[in-house]
Amino acid sequence: MKDVTIIGGGVIGCAIARELTRYRLDVLLVESEVEVGFGTSKSNSGIIHGGHHTEPGTLKGELAWAGNQRWVRLAQELGFGFRRNGDLTVAFDESDVEVLERIALQGRERDIPGVEIWGPERIRLEEPNLNQDIIAAVDGPTAGVVNPYEACFALIECAVANGLELRVNAPVTAIEQGADGLLVHAGGDEIPTRFVINAAGVHAEKVARMVGLLEPSIRGRKGEEYLLDKRLAGIVQRTIFPCPTPNSKGILVIPTFDGTIMVGPTAQAVEDLDDVTTTAVGAASTFDLARRLVPGISERDCIAEFAGVRAVAADNDFVIGPTSVAGFFNAAGIQSPGLTAAPAIAELLVTMLGDAGLDLSPRPEFRRTMPRPVHAASISIGELTELAERDRDFARVVCRCELVTEAEIHDAIRRGARTLDGLKFRTRAGMGRCQGGFCTPRCMQLLAADADGGMSDITKRGDGSWLVLDRGDLRGEEVPA
Amino acid sequence: MMSITNLQDQYDVVVVGAGPGGMAAALAALRTGVDSVLMVDREVEPGGILNQCIHNGFGLHHFGEELTGPEYAQRFLTDLLDHHIDIATDCYVLDVTPDRLVTLMSPSVGVRQVLAGAVVLAMGARERTRGAIRIPGRRPSGVMTAGLAQKFVNQMGLLPGRRAVILGSGDIGLIMARRMTLEGVEVPGVFEIMPHANGLTRNIVQCLHDFDIPLHLSTTVVEIHGRDRVEKVTVAPVDERLQPDLSRARTIKCDTLLASIGLIPENELSQKLGLRIDPTTAGPVVSSTMETSRDGVFAAGNVVHIHDLVDFVSQEALLAGENAARYVTGRRPPADNIKLNAGTNVASVVPHTISSDREHTVYLRVRHPLEKSWLRLGEVYEKRLRYVVPAEMVSLKVRPRFLEHFHGDSLTIDIVPRDEPGREEM
Numbered sequence A: 001m002k003d004v005t006i007i008g009g010g011v012i013g014c015a016i017a018r019e020l021t022r023y024r025l026d027v028l029l030v031e032s033e034v035e036v037g038f039g040t041s042k043s044n045s046g047i048i049h050g051g052h053h054t055e056p057g058t059l060k061g062e063l064a065w066a067g068n069q070r071w072v073r074l075a076q077e078l079g080f081g082f083r084r085n086g087d088l089t090v091a092f093d094e095s096d097v098e099v100l101e102r103i104a105l106q107g108r109e110r111d112i113p114g115v116e117i118w119g120p121e122r123i124r125l126e127e128p129n130l131n132q133d134i135i136a137a138v139d140g141p142t143a144g145v146v147n148p149y150e151a152c153f154a155l156i157e158c159a160v161a162n163g164l165e166l167r168v169n170a171p172v173t174a175i176e177q178g179a180d181g182l183l184v185h186a187g188g189d190e191i192p193t194r195f196v197i198n199a200a201g202v203h204a205e206k207v208a209r210m211v212g213l214l215e216p217s218i219r220g221r222k223g224e225e226y227l228l229d230k231r232l233a234g235i236v237q238r239t240i241f242p243c244p245t246p247n248s249k250g251i252l253v254i255p256t257f258d259g260t261i262m263v264g265p266t267a268q269a270v271e272d273l274d275d276v277t278t279t280a281v282g283a284a285s286t287f288d289l290a291r292r293l294v295p296g297i298s299e300r301d302c303i304a305e306f307a308g309v310r311a312v313a314a315d316n317d318f319v320i321g322p323t324s325v326a327g328f329f330n331a332a333g334i335q336s337p338g339l340t341a342a343p344a345i346a347e348l349l350v351t352m353l354g355d356a357g358l359d360l361s362p363r364p365e366f367r368r369t370m371p372r373p374v375h376a377a378s379i380s381i382g383e384l385t386e387l388a389e390r391d392r393d394f395a396r397v398v399c400r401c402e403l404v405t406e407a408e409i410h411d412a413i414r415r416g417a418r419t420l421d422g423l424k425f426r427t428r429a430g431m432g433r434c435q436g437g438f439c440t441p442r443c444m445q446l447l448a449a450d451a452d453g454g455m456s457d458i459t460k461r462g463d464g465s466w467l468v469l470d471r472g473d474l475r476g477e478e479v480p481a
Numbered sequence B: 001m002m003s004i005t006n007l008q009d010q011y012d013v014v015v016v017g018a019g020p021g022g023m024a025a026a027l028a029a030l031r032t033g034v035d036s037v038l039m040v041d042r043e044v045e046p047g048g049i050l051n052q053c054i055h056n057g058f059g060l061h062h063f064g065e066e067l068t069g070p071e072y073a074q075r076f077l078t079d080l081l082d083h084h085i086d087i088a089t090d091c092y093v094l095d096v097t098p099d100r101l102v103t104l105m106s107p108s109v110g111v112r113q114v115l116a117g118a119v120v121l122a123m124g125a126r127e128r129t130r131g132a133i134r135i136p137g138r139r140p141s142g143v144m145t146a147g148l149a150q151k152f153v154n155q156m157g158l159l160p161g162r163r164a165v166i167l168g169s170g171d172i173g174l175i176m177a178r179r180m181t182l183e184g185v186e187v188p189g190v191f192e193i194m195p196h197a198n199g200l201t202r203n204i205v206q207c208l209h210d211f212d213i214p215l216h217l218s219t220t221v222v223e224i225h226g227r228d229r230v231e232k233v234t235v236a237p238v239d240e241r242l243q244p245d246l247s248r249a250r251t252i253k254c255d256t257l258l259a260s261i262g263l264i265p266e267n268e269l270s271q272k273l274g275l276r277i278d279p280t281t282a283g284p285v286v287s288s289t290m291e292t293s294r295d296g297v298f299a300a301g302n303v304v305h306i307h308d309l310v311d312f313v314s315q316e317a318l319l320a321g322e323n324a325a326r327y328v329t330g331r332r333p334p335a336d337n338i339k340l341n342a343g344t345n346v347a348s349v350v351p352h353t354i355s356s357d358r359e360h361t362v363y364l365r366v367r368h369p370l371e372k373s374w375l376r377l378g379e380v381y382e383k384r385l386r387y388v389v390p391a392e393m394v395s396l397k398v399r400p401r402f403l404e405h406f407h408g409d410s411l412t413i414d415i416v417p418r419d420e421p422g423r424e425e426m
């Protein structure tokens, strides 16, 4: 019998998993996709919010600032990309300035260091490429950016190194309630478990219904994001927020950890919780609004786009904790700033499980650090030369746009990459301006060699996302309907 | 092809890229009499994009016969191997400094730096991707550039799918429409947003018409559908402002969408070098000797501007290689004294400057197709052109005698309809 089964390997499930492996427990994480982090957790803005934006009196607000403070250490321990670049929330007129004052006050009330209002001169000095009509801004130096998928991979890798059992391609289809716990049906297996944590993102309502709960009810709110060419790197240093309206944080200009500029996210209610389509309307409004903040931004520089769906619970706040079903806990409705809050959410849940009787005896052998993956692109030529002396695969370039070497691809496969997207999100191979036009065949060959399979067995991200066919496959087969 | 394992620390000329551009440049440098040339390519075999172009249609101008891509490349390689040259393949050029210190890396030599007397940049081009034109919808597998599909089919014996819609009428897409049809892949159509095709006329005829593959002009893909793999695409006609008319949209079942929407010069290294870039070609600004804005750094081929025919790549690169060698040996020709400007209906002009003392070949691209037109070089020269299209380069020989009585320092080139009377008829 498992002590805890976590349903869903987004950043929330992964963070909980790592937190639980600090204790002498038998923990399982089941994920329906082929790799962790392939849900909303890879399709977001990647901002670790400063903590001053979220309204007081909400769980979101509390946990965002608590979470923010944990990212520096987490990134050090686990070696994923994180940088405290700060944010600026800007005002175009006096009514905006009033809102900024409220935001700054929120920051002071939470004792967030450094939150202050800047006038035009300071703004021009620090961020010369912003719209010259901006009259004031709140500086939030605690905000940061992270590569969210890297965080998921690193968290799960660390958890697995500490004894977590991970099952991918294992969608949970039913949960039975028994006398001494719950029975989780996942990917064809039946898993008896004492506690279940529902961290199924947009599908948390569906999972809750499996044990007969009517709550939480989850609605989807889609956000589209557009990535721009590295040419624009440095156009802003901080994440730029427009003055928020009661309904939305608005369209942001985000300098990602990797130095690309991203603009987004839109906010649109969607019926289909898996609706990750981008739209012409979304693109047009995103670029219009982003250009208002930073006039140098243009559609022409777009190299990729994507969308993610926020899981919005009925009262617009996080839903965390025990339910009327014994042993069934929610970590649901984790909309923005859920990424920011993830480490704090994980700690909170573990405390709650302890309160519910889970024995939290520490495991002294808990390993908190993971070796940082080497990225050829972010080391000096001297360091690269040395590495290549020891391992010639560091001198073989696979992805030229992002300078990814074959040694990094091998390492990512060793760390669990099984798909082209898994490689891409771990190494950046295929993420640059040519979007995989050059490195795709080599990446596929290396994945195939590792799996002792053929090229036609390799997928983009599991399931039916095949990439190529063998010549023989054409004969006698129907075109898919 | 054995890649060199013993690099010298210094070369007279280092050529980056071993496509037709790089090979011709290396050959010309050797023939002009330098001692040491290093040609570097990140691929395992020299030949560049030609290695995946197994169709014929190469070399009519340069060799006077029709060759396949690999045959064309082999001719240059054979000539090169008659000389003493170092060729480093599977070798990536990471950086070139303004002092011409070239950093390269390969499994056979590790990470190394070599000093070059002159550098020729011949990195070719990469394909524009779906992201660059922002097609709404999902991001399933099965959306790829036509060039990647070409590599799968021609070099790896794999197929991109069972039924492939082609977006854009660039040459690679046209060639792939035929190739895939021959392989048994269905091609329901080629969709081009512009009112005219973007590929060579002969490819439209030989690759589409001959195989009954419809070409839909002024039509584009407005949405991609499918969760894991492409399931269908929505196409719609566009108006004069290229805005789709969604009321006339229809969907087409397919499992693959190939994008053939243009090439972009591969100018990472040029940017690191701080070269002046021409926004209309997206390649470096070059003089009549193919020298860039940095001393001793030359460029040729698709990295300078996208060519329609490989023959012109070779011609331009021979010039670049010869002048790189002249630079090293101190035998440079007189500097340019006339700047060329793109005027009416001219999208781009290469080279950007010429000199009045010798003959030059100038390459132009038009913006809009014209049946009959005048090409005018300032006030000094005009000639009749028949049928110009954006997909095909226009070349103009500028001879010293045109410039005998010209004393200005810049000339504008216009290509205008011929119903307008010519100057001699005015």
Ligand SMILES: Cc1cc2nc3c(=O)[nH]c(=O)nc-3n(C[C@H](O)[C@H](O)[C@H](O)COP(=O)(O)OP(=O)(O)OC[C@H]3O[C@@H](n4cnc5c(N)ncnc54)[C@H](O)[C@@H]3O)c2cc1C
Residues within 6 Å of the ligand: A007, A008, A009, A010, A011, A012, A013, A030, A031, A032, A033, A036, A037, A038, A039, A040, A041, A042, A043, A044, A045, A046, A047, A048, A049, A170, A171, A172, A173, A199, A200, A201, A202, A203, A204, A207, A221, A222, A223, A224, A225, A265, A307, A308, A309, A310, A334, A335, A336, A337, A338, A339, A340, A341
């Ligand atoms: C556009 C956008 C921008 C955002 N920007 C930010 C930001 O800048 N900063 C910030 O802090 N937050 C941001 N967020 C919010 C943040 O992304 C989310 O709060 C966070 O990713 C939620 O993580 P999760 O683990 O709950 O969900 P997910 O990542 O969706 O994980 C849920 C997992 O459960 C799996 N699953 C579902 N059903 C089952 C089942 N039946 N069986 C097994 N597995 C199942 C899914 O496959 C998925 O992997 C943004 C969100 C969006 C959409």
Ligand SMILES: Cc1cc2nc3c(=O)[nH]c(=O)nc-3n(C[C@H](O)[C@H](O)[C@H](O)COP(=O)(O)OP(=O)(O)OC[C@H]3O[C@@H](n4cnc5c(N)ncnc54)[C@H](O)[C@@H]3O)c2cc1C
Residues within 6 Å of the ligand: B016, B017, B018, B019, B020, B021, B022, B040, B041, B042, B043, B047, B048, B049, B050, B053, B056, B057, B058, B059, B091, B092, B093, B094, B122, B123, B124, B125, B147, B150, B171, B172, B173, B175, B266, B269, B300, B301, B302, B303, B307, B308, B309, B310, B311, B313
């Ligand atoms: C599908 C297709 C069909 C075509 N059909 C015809 C035709 O029928 N007739 C015709 O005349 N022309 C045709 N062409 C055009 C012709 O192939 C190109 O014009 C020509 O190949 C361009 O030559 P290039 O040397 O400039 O570039 P490329 O051939 O692209 O060579 C550039 C080389 O540089 C290397 N390189 C780039 N960066 C680096 C780096 N940093 N380090 C090391 N190496 C690097 C690349 O790997 C590549 O090998 C066709 C092209 C295509 C793609």
